[in-house]
Amino acid sequence: MQFRDLKRQYEHLKTQIDDGMAEVITSASFISGPQVRALEEQLAAYVGVKHCITCANGTDAISIALEAWGIGPGDAVFVPDFTFFSTGECPAAAGATTIFVDVRRDTYNMDPAALETAIEEVLAEGKVRPKVVIAVDLFGLPADYERICDVCKKYGLLLLEDGAQGFGGSITNHLGHERKACSFGDISTTSFFPAKPLGCYGDGGAIFTDNDEWATLCRSIAVHGKDMEHQDDPMAKYNNLRIGRNSRLDTLQAAVLLAKLRAFQDEELAAVNRVAEHYTELLDGSGLMLPEVAPGYYSSWAQYTVQLPDGVDRDAVQTQMKQAGIPTMVYYVKPMHLQGAFAGTRSAQAHCPVTEDLCGRVLCLPMHPYLTEEEVAEVVRVLKECMD
Numbered sequence: 001m002q003f004r005d006l007k008r009q010y011e012h013l014k015t016q017i018d019d020g021m022a023e024v025i026t027s028a029s030f031i032s033g034p035q036v037r038a039l040e041e042q043l044a045a046y047v048g049v050k051h052c053i054t055c056a057n058g059t060d061a062i063s064i065a066l067e068a069w070g071i072g073p074g075d076a077v078f079v080p081d082f083t084f085f086s087t088g089e090c091p092a093a094a095g096a097t098t099i100f101v102d103v104r105r106d107t108y109n110m111d112p113a114a115l116e117t118a119i120e121e122v123l124a125e126g127k128v129r130p131k132v133v134i135a136v137d138l139f140g141l142p143a144d145y146e147r148i149c150d151v152c153k154k155y156g157l158l159l160l161e162d163g164a165q166g167f168g169g170s171i172t173n174h175l176g177h178e179r180k181a182c183s184f185g186d187i188s189t190t191s192f193f194p195a196k197p198l199g200c201y202g203d204g205g206a207i208f209t210d211n212d213e214w215a216t217l218c219r220s221i222a223v224h225g226k227d228m229e230h231q232d233d234p235m236a237k238y239n240n241l242r243i244g245r246n247s248r249l250d251t252l253q254a255a256v257l258l259a260k261l262r263a264f265q266d267e268e269l270a271a272v273n274r275v276a277e278h279y280t281e282l283l284d285g286s287g288l289m290l291p292e293v294a295p296g297y298y299s300s301w302a303q304y305t306v307q308l309p310d311g312v313d314r315d316a317v318q319t320q321m322k323q324a325g326i327p328t329m330v331y332y333v334k335p336m337h338l339q340g341a342f343a344g345t346r347s348a349q350a351h352c353p354v355t356e357d358l359c360g361r362v363l364c365l366p367m368h369p370y371l372t373e374e375e376v377a378e379v380v381r382v383l384k385e386c387m388d
């Protein structure tokens with residue numbers, strides 16, 4: 001069994017993907033081919049925002065957004081302590097101070113109350129200025145944007161949604177109005193790393209925003225600071241307005257994503273939700289803490305993560321499951337504030353007891369749209385055996 005079976009996905013989508021890639025190779029438009037723009041238009045329409053700017057990966061997407069906002073030394077950026085390293089790395093790479101915030105045990109996402117406490121602490125210290133909150137849609141579930149947006153408004157902070165794992169998720173409010181993940185931030189970002197909910201065949205990422213000015217800035221930063229507004233003018237083609245970087249999504253990846261986006265919308269998103277429901281049904285009463293999706297929330301299930309009860313040896317469970325042919329993973333083993341990269345900095349001074357506890361007991365089970373009911377039942381059978 002595979003943890004995330006990309007080979008099985010390819011078997012299902014082979015014709016569309018092969019045709020799409022062959023078209024790019026035949027046309028030899030490897031950089032900025034028409035597929036890139038077509039993908040950006042489809043992604044923006046799907047998410048329901050005005051602008052989508054593709055780029056080289058999800059880490060660059062975060063960094064480019066922070067750069068567009070001019071975030072740097074003296075600024076504080078609030079990031080959940082339980083996430084992939086990028087989320088905390090990007091503000092630090094920009095010279096800003098990453099402040100880690102604890103998460104909720106039931107959703108694995110940023111705790112809005114802990115966020116407010118962390119902001120108050122930073123204000124009381126008076127050393128760095130609160131500027132940005134980066135909320136992460138961990139494991140596919142959108143963060144609590146209603147409350148996080150309130151906190152951002154109260155303190156005048158910008159909201160960046162790190163939707164690297166969240167693409168395809170959504171929140172429907174009490175009026176029945178649905179908003180998709182990657183539309184909640186002032187700027188939102190995602191990653192097309194192969195194992196993410198929507199993945200390409202290499203690295204890729206995207207930036208989403210309704211703001212025209214930020215969109216133009218991000219597009220320019222991603223292509224050497226070029227003057228992107230006058231691209232049809234031959235004189236302006238080599239006009240560089242600012243120091244940027246090279247962060248493009250190449251045309252082959254765009255072609256793969258165009259084929260995969262169709263399957264994602266038509267089948268895969270519903271399929272992962274069926275797999276998750278099946279896990280939850282079969283694991284009910286097992287003594288494990290199961291992932292919860294609050295009313296109105298919809299997850300794209302980047303991971304199905306359970307919490308082992310006290311006294312269960314996680315290493316032993318993983319070894320035993322591996323021997324039975326079932327791969328498992330631990331996301332994440334270490335709280336961000338305890339990562340060596342932050343040792344001795346303000347970022348290491350975080351009070352995140354929930355994250356510290358979660359790191360010791362989470363376990364991620366095989367999860368992808370092509371997992372069969374029999375395979376889910378097999379994972380559950382072996383896992384229950386390991387816990388006896």
Ligand SMILES: *Cc1c(COP(=O)(O)O)cnc(C)c1O
Binds near residue numbers: 084086164191205
């Ligand atoms: C994967 C991931 C990223 C980084 O994406 P890359 O495309 O690998 O650079 C950022 N944030 C989170 C939460 C992620 O899971």
